[in-house]
Amino acid sequence: MKTLIKSFVFVMVLCFSMGHYKLLAQSGNRLVVKGTVSSAEDGATIPGVAVLEKGTSNGTVTDIDGAYEITLSNGNAVLVFLMLALPRRSFR
Numbered sequence: 584m585k586t587l588i589k590s591f592v593f594v595m596v597l598c599f600s601m602g603h604y605k606l607l608a609q610s611g612n613r614l615v616v617k618g619t620v621s622s623a624e625d626g627a628t629i630p631g632v633a634v635l636e637k638g639t640s641n642g643t644v645t646d647i648d649g650a651y652e653i654t655l656s657n658g659n660a661v662l663v664f665l666m667l668a669l670p671r672r673s674f675r
Contacts, residue, residue, distance in 0.1 A: 618650070619645075620651070629666070630648070632666045637662070637663050
């Protein structure tokens with residue numbers, strides 16, 4: 584279980600630091616963020632991870648391939664990743 588938690592954290596950091604996502608500017612300050620959540624241990628995608636915009640009711644869930652797409656209300660939004668049995672993780 585501890586290894587799974589460490590793997591999830593590593594994947595989140597990797598996802599945002601290595602460019603596995605795209606930020607596409609839209610009208611105003613709205614952004615579309617796309618990404619994939621995968622395991623650091625074996626590279627397997629992780630379906631069912633909730634991706635939420637902190638402080639709003641805006642959110643989505645990763646699909647069977649671990650992919651997600653969320654439209655944020657502004658460029659300063661914080662993304663929160665939730666999965667059962669794992670601690671909440673937030674990324675700006």
